[in-house]
Amino acid sequence: MSAKIIGKDDIADLLDTLIKEYEVFAPVKRDNLVVFDRIHSGSEAFLNYTTSMKSPKEILLPQSETLFTYSSTDNAARVEVPSGEERPRLLFGIHPCDARALLFLDRIFNEEEYRDVYYLSRRDAMVVVTLGCIKPKATCFCTSVGGGPFSTEGSDLLLIDMGEEYVVQVVSDKGKGLLENRQFEDAGEDELSLMRKVTEDAEASMAPKLKIDMLKEKLDKMFDDPLWDLLTEKCLSCGVCTYLCPTCYCFDIVDETEDSGGERLRIWDSCQFPLFTLQASGENPRPTSKERYRQRIMHKFSYLVDSTGQIGCVGCGRCVTECPVNLDIRQVLTAISRS
Amino acid sequence: MPDLSSRIREVAEELFRQKEVELIIGFEEGSMPLHSTPCFIRNEQEVERLTWNSFCDNNLATYLVKRPEKVAIIAKGCDARAIVELIKEKQIPREQVVIVGLPCRGMVDRRRIEAELEAHEILEVDEQDDKLTLKGDGFTKALNRDEYLYPCCQACTHRNPGTYDILIGDMVAEKAADQYPDIAEFEAQPPEERWQYISDEVNKCIRCYACRNACPLCYCKECFVDKTRPQWIGKTTDTNDTFIFHIMRAFHLAGRCVECGACERACPMEVDIRKLNRKLAADVKELFGYEAGTSLDQAAPLATFRPDDPEDFMLGV
Numbered sequence: 001m002s003a004k005i006i007g008k009d010d011i012a013d014l015l016d017t018l019i020k021e022y023e024v025f026a027p028v029k030r031d032n033l034v035v036f037d038r039i040h041s042g043s044e045a046f047l048n049y050t051t052s053m054k055s056p057k058e059i060l061l062p063q064s065e066t067l068f069t070y071s072s073t074d075n076a077a078r079v080e081v082p083s084g085e086e087r088p089r090l091l092f093g094i095h096p097c098d099a100r101a102l103l104f105l106d107r108i109f110n111e112e113e114y115r116d117v118y119y120l121s122r123r124d125a126m127v128v129v130t131l132g133c134i135k136p137k138a139t140c141f142c143t144s145v146g147g148g149p150f151s152t153e154g155s156d157l158l159l160i161d162m163g164e165e166y167v168v169q170v171v172s173d174k175g176k177g178l179l180e181n182r183q184f185e186d187a188g189e190d191e192l193s194l195m196r197k198v199t200e201d202a203e204a205s206m207a208p209k210l211k212i213d214m215l216k217e218k219l220d221k222m223f224d225d226p227l228w229d230l231l232t233e234k235c236l237s238c239g240v241c242t243y244l245c246p247t248c249y250c251f252d253i254v255d256e257t258e259d260s261g262g263e264r265l266r267i268w269d270s271c272q273f274p275l276f277t278l279q280a281s282g283e284n285p286r287p288t289s290k291e292r293y294r295q296r297i298m299h300k301f302s303y304l305v306d307s308t309g310q311i312g313c314v315g316c317g318r319c320v321t322e323c324p325v326n327l328d329i330r331q332v333l334t335a336i337s338r339s
Numbered sequence: 340m341p342d343l344s345s346r347i348r349e350v351a352e353e354l355f356r357q358k359e360v361e362l363i364i365g366f367e368e369g370s371m372p373l374h375s376t377p378c379f380i381r382n383e384q385e386v387e388r389l390t391w392n393s394f395c396d397n398n399l400a401t402y403l404v405k406r407p408e409k410v411a412i413i414a415k416g417c418d419a420r421a422i423v424e425l426i427k428e429k430q431i432p433r434e435q436v437v438i439v440g441l442p443c444r445g446m447v448d449r450r451r452i453e454a455e456l457e458a459h460e461i462l463e464v465d466e467q468d469d470k471l472t473l474k475g476d477g478f479t480k481a482l483n484r485d486e487y488l489y490p491c492c493q494a495c496t497h498r499n500p501g502t503y504d505i506l507i508g509d510m511v512a513e514k515a516a517d518q519y520p521d522i523a524e525f526e527a528q529p530p531e532e533r534w535q536y537i538s539d540e541v542n543k544c545i546r547c548y549a550c551r552n553a554c555p556l557c558y559c560k561e562c563f564v565d566k567t568r569p570q571w572i573g574k575t576t577d578t579n580d581t582f583i584f585h586i587m588r589a590f591h592l593a594g595r596c597v598e599c600g601a602c603e604r605a606c607p608m609e610v611d612i613r614k615l616n617r618k619l620a621a622d623v624k625e626l627f628g629y630e631a632g633t634s635l636d637q638a639a640p641l642a643t644f645r646p647d648d649p650e651d652f653m654l655g656v
Contacts, residue, residue: 030543032454032609048458053607054545063545064575135476137460139371205476234377236401238552240607243545256573267574273548275565324553324605325397326369326376 001176003187003195004168006159011166014182015042015092022090022127025059027052036094047093050137051318055246056094060105060122064267067118067253071261088125090178097142097314099130099154101246107308108249118266127174130155134198136206139317141330144210147314149202160195167195210330212337219302219336227339228294231332234325235289239270241296241319241329247312250276271295297332341468343391343441343508347413350439350505351386354411360437364402365413366395372464372473373449377402389413392466393484396446398599400555404430412436415443417491417599419500420632421555424595427639430558440503442511445492447471447484450609456480491600491613494521501633519621525614537615541582543608546574550612551588553605556595563587589615594623594641597632 006014018024019040026045028037034052036059039045068081091102102123109119133140133149142148152158156175159166167187170176187195222228242248252269256262269276272293277286286292300312313329320328347365354360367378367388375394379402380386391413399412400421414422419440426433452473453461463474471482496517499510525533548564551557563571564584572587573580589596596616603612623629626649627640640648 032450050458050460064577135458135460138462230379233379234402236549236552236605238549238605239547240549240605243547244607252574254567254570254574256570256575265575268546270547273565274560321371322607324549324601326371326374328370331370 001170001179003170003192004179004184005165005187005191006168006184007165011047012042012045015039015045017182018090018092018178021087023087024090024092025056026092027094036091045093047131050133050135051095051140051316051321053318053322054244055101055316055318056091056098057101057105057246057249059089059091060102060109060119060126061249061251061268064265065118067264067266069261069263073260084121088127089122090127090129092129093131093159094128095133095316096130096149096151096153096155096158097140097147097316098246099128100142100147100151100314101154101316102128103154104247104308104310104312104314105249107310127156127178128154129157129159129175129178132158132160132199132202134161134202136202137317138207139320140206140315141210141317142315143203143206144212144330145311145313145315149206150199160198162191162194162198165191167191210334210337212333215333215337216302216305218339219298222336222339223294223298225339227335228290231335232290232293232327235272235293235327236325237272237274237289237292238324239272240322240324242270242272243268244318244322246314246316246318247300271299293327297329297336301333341508344389346507347389347391347439347441348386350507351380351389351411352383354437355383355386359409360411361408362406362410363389363412364399364410365389365439366391366397366399369394372461373447373452391441393445393447393471394449396489396600396604398553398555398597398601400425401553401558401601403436403555404558406431406435409435410437411439414438414440414500414503415446416495416497416500417443417597417632418555419502420497420597421599423502423632423635424556424597424639425558426635428595433635437505438500438503440500440506442499442506442508443492443495444498444511445485445488445495447487448489448492452482452487489600489604491598491603494598494617497597497630497633502635519617522614522618522621525618538578538582540611540614541585542576542578543610544576544581544585544606545608546576546581546584547607549605549607550602550610553601554592554596555599555601556592556597557588563591585612585615589619592616593619594627594629594639595631596620 024039025036026039027034027049028044029046034049035054036056066082068079071078109116136149152171156172157178158169158171250269250271251266253266255264278284304312351363363380365378366375368390369376373394375392377397377399378388380388398418398421400418403425419438422438425431459475459478461473461475465472469483469485471484473480496514498513572583629640
């Protein structure tokens, strides 16, 4: 299907019709922040944003979810698993970095040996509509890790902002399905040529790529290098980087019981928390922020490359802008590559 | 903000030359506009990195806990108070710290500036005296720094370090003692409104614990949140569990919190964390006549028993 045009004024109406068929999640404004939430009317969507604070991963992996509930009576125990989703989900208005992150999460939660039913109940049949980045931020580094401001990876439809209207690129059959039965004009040569200019300008405006060609090779040889002490000294192990990161997926499982019943919950965990590797003996192989931050870098840029073939980072820049001590991953990666 | 960077570097160089300290913790330029970042230097060659501007907001006292070496540390008023409490709580001996005090005119709230400029990304900042000139793609904007201070800096009544070994810069005028007018105003609201506000704030929390980690006085090796046998509180973002986390953390900080605002700045969701801390600070001041970090000699009221401690609540008066 060729590219289409949708007027900005028509987006709210389009979302209203989509809301009838899908559970629609879109960026919304909450005070000063942009976060992703379920919307019930198209006018709630806020699309004029660069980065959201929280990534859309919580739509697939909520901060806490019930795996099952349990209760006991006199002579029996009951375990109940929550029922699956009723309607497919539509994730509308995420940026290409966050869409690439979904593909990455698929490598963890949807692979041959392990298919996570909770993740899949939301992921299967999910449709993703992305917003190209016409104004990448100075802190965005998607192009340094294999992505780009108009990447179509993980996307079903890509919207490119042309001012009064969007050019809509159809990426997949699912995306095509969204547009079927709706009357949208084909994008003409003028619009496509303006789109090319907008995308070229955006790509040219991005900060130069990080010089990290030999990063994995360096990382694999420097586990005990004293450079880690210098690089990580200011880290507070606060966990903000992992919570906001669209590709971080580590979780903890806890049982919360009251009287004779309770629930087993999966909750977000972070390798930056001291408890993450605390052993029953009291021994902790990652006792300080140095070992934990090293783990973050090694996991994303070496171990995950070995196990999934992909870097575990999409260059969204949230960890850069939100770190309370301005520990900049771009500086860390560059220092390692240069060492 | 007066340009004290060169004076700081001179002091640092002298400290190393005299072999007074093995480490100096200060600030250096950040990787983005409106940011400075903590800096650890160990020799004279590195002193050029040290800087001082309106973005040196971190409370560096958090890096002092159980340090083995002798260390000099850049301290604003709030930081110096935190250091005093850490010394009293035996987290670092007094002799091991050289407090380099800097009177502070408040730090600039970058989130507020960024929110005002909305989609316009700031690419460069220039600071001259009171003026901040912000530049981005196709725009320049000048602001008065004093109109954009963090809320904690606006309320601050301890801008000058109370305890220090070396002082850099002139003392600044202090505001009159804090009467906590915001707390009085909040307390005057009906309970339903107060609960609505607190639960709205608490519902923003994602339980990342950045507030806890950024706080210089939260240094427990095992936090109550992490206790599992028995479990103290739930770990989800359920309103009640999250509220209990914030209330308990506030109580653990009663009489110890120095209102530096590190918690609020670290919070990615912009939760109003300090409200509970300020209420407890007001209470401690009223009940015990004590303000955290203002004296190395005054015993911490919640760690000390005195026969004349207020007991109205027990006697039902």
